[in-house]
Amino acid sequence: MNEGRTKKNNVEYSHPQLNGDGESGLPDEWHLLPSLALPDGVHNCQKDTIFFLLPSREEPGKSIFGISCYRQIDAKELLNKSDDVTRASVQKAVCVLSRIPLFGPLKAKLEVITQAYFEQKDFSKVDVLAQMYTNLCDIFDENLTGEYFSSLAHHEISIQDLFIRFRHRALLLFKLFLLERKVLFIAPTGLRLGETILAIVSMFPKLLEEGLYYATIGVNINERKKRETAKDEIVIEEDIGVELSRKDPLKDKDSCGFPLSLFTQGSSFDPYLSIQSMDLIPKTRSCILGATNALFAMKKDLFDVVVKIEDDGSLVHNHIEFNDQALERVVALTTADLRFADFVLKKVEEQMKASNSEFDGSDEWIRLQMKNYLLGLVATSRSDLQTAVPHFGIAFVNEWRRTKNHRIWVSNKHEDLTSVAPGHMFSEQMGVYDVYLRFEHAVNGVEGASKVIGTVNTAGKNLGNSIGETGSRVKAKFTNWWNRKAAAQGTEEVEQAEEPSTD
Structure with a gap:
């Protein structure tokens, strides 16, 4: 691993010393390094941490993994001010380049060492950076494999936070990644x-x-x-x-x-x-x-x-803004998807609220659920079981089948895939809960109440008989619920599209 600090668009220091043809030994393959380590608009924030990838110099076609900790300091605070410091503040970044993807663990170590480096208030004292290189090499072996490496790689990468921020749409993003689009x-x-x-x-x-x-x-x-x-x-x-x-x-x-x-x-x-x-x-x-x-x-x-x-x-x-409206329909969550995402979300909320260390709702638990979801999806796609495919979305499964990753996966024999049964984990008869669930998802996932009411109208027409109420009564019920929610949030009320029927 190499690490260095950058100023403007230049590498000032590296350990071990870079041996490229560029300034301070920067190799041509890494000409983007300064712009990655000091990101666009850095002057607008006091600190930031950036994860990035660069091409490997040793193995063409492969990647290496970068973490950069940026900090800004008032020039007046410096004990040893070099001649090139001409502005009111100084921005620098300390960078680590690794052959293995340990974003979380390296971030934790790098943030500590960057803080220590800046607290010296003398950027000519680089011994702390050289020492960091030695320590990181001692702690993290580039030949790490197995469960320990997997656990280490996932350290400080929170899926819980993802579900809290995106709620059910975290699953939508998961499905979107499978389709190999430009996001x-x-x-x-x-x-x-x-x-x-x-x-x-x-x-x-x-x-x-x-x-x-x-x-x-x-x-x-x-x-x-x-x-x-x-x-x-x-x-x-x-x-x-x-x-x-x-x-x-x-x-x-x-x-x-x-x-x-x-x-x-x-x-x-x-x-x-x-x-x-x-x-x-x-x-x-x-x-x-x-x-x-x-x-x-x-x-x-x-x-x-x-x-x-x-x-x-x-x-x-x-x-989430779709420039391709057809793609938006393809990745739309099915009722079974929403049940699954809601199940995961509720477990996460329960664990975070209780502040306990139970397995259910943890990051590791979420990864296990997503693995099971993915295995059910590929088994369904491979078997083409007509009763199972719609639970994942017919358009989605058809689109996924055309991707590179799907074709590679199903063209190879993987012994443990043969025992996976096709089907969605949350496929069951539709009920009242699903109407509320889809409505909540629509409120969180779209801009403007008109589209929300459109969802309600459709739900009311399709589900009126199955839940024992007319479609209009369902629609009126949800419209009133939305108006109360909007009023509580200080937003404009949504007018009901139709008057309740007396059917």
């Missing part, structure tokens, strides 16, 4: 971006610790193009999965086929990307990207979905 996450800080995106990735079995080694958009584009030719070369549908599997760099999968090949062969993952890299986006097959620069969100033609995370200091508002 942009934008937030005011790099830390908020990293926490959100890595939490979603960590819900996929073994993806965080084993499935990101070929993921970065910074990997040589020509190498990507060589791996992307299968789509054009293969004509026979049945052979596509076999050919993609042959070219798939993730060869070491477990008996269930994990990790999935979500981020290989032209599908990139970058939890933070600077504005200098925007021109690379059209060259990717699909991507999951994070950014803090609002200019990314203005380039809507580059993305299928934009997830905006707005933090006003006390509340976090999340908006």
Whole structure:
């Protein structure tokens, strides 16, 4: 691992010393490092933490993993002010580059050492940085494997927080990742971006610790193009999965086929990307990207979905904006999905409220539920059981079948998949609870009450007979409930679209 501190667009110091042709030994492959370590708009915040990926210098086509801790200090506080300090404040970042994806553990260590470095108020004292390198190498072995490595990789990556912030839509984002589309996450800080995106990735079995080694958009584009030719070369549908599997760099999968090949062969993952890299986006097959620069969100033609995370200091508002309306319908949560997401959410809320250490509702417990959901999904897709597919969404399953990761997964024999029964864990007869659940999801997931009332109208018409009330009475009931909720939040009341019928 190397670590260094950056000033403006320059690397000032590194240990061990970099040996590239650029300034301070910066290699060409890492020319984006300064813009990643000191993110866009850093002068607007006192501190931030950024997670990013860079191409490996040692193994072409592979990634290395970066964590940067940025801090800002008043120039007047410095005990030893160098000649190049000409502004009222100084911004620097301490960076760690690792061959293995230990974002959470390295973040915890790096934040402590960065604070200690800044408290010296003398940036010429770099011994603390060299010592950090030695300590990190002693603590984290790059050859770590097995359950301990998995546990370590997930340390301080909170899926609980993801469900609290996004509620049922956390499952929607999970399903969206499976479809290999171009998705942009934008937030005011790099830390908020990293926490959100890595939490979603960590819900996929073994993806965080084993499935990101070929993921970065910074990997040589020509190498990507060589791996992307299968789509054009293969004509026979049945052979596509076999050919993609042959070219798939993730060869070491477990008996269930994990990790999935979500981020290989032209599908990139970058939890933070600077504005200098925007021109690379059209060259990717699909991507999951994070950014803090609002200019990314203005380039809507580059993305299928934009997830905006707005933090006003006390509340976090999340908006999922689909530029492709057909895709929005494809990933819409089914009734069974909503039941499952609600089950997980309630367990999380119960555990966090009780502040206990029970397994149910924990991050590890959520990962187990998501694994079971994923196994049921692939078994259903593979068997094409007509009574089971609709519970996951017919359009969603059909769309997923066309992706690279699905074709690779089902084209290989994984011994433990043969015992997985098709079907959704929460498929059952529809009832009153489902109407309330879908209504709550609609309120949290859309802008404007008109769409909410449209959901209510549909629910009322479809479910009136099954729940023993006319559709109009159901509609009136929910409209009144929404008006009370809106009034309590200080928002404008929604007028009922129709008067209750006397049927």
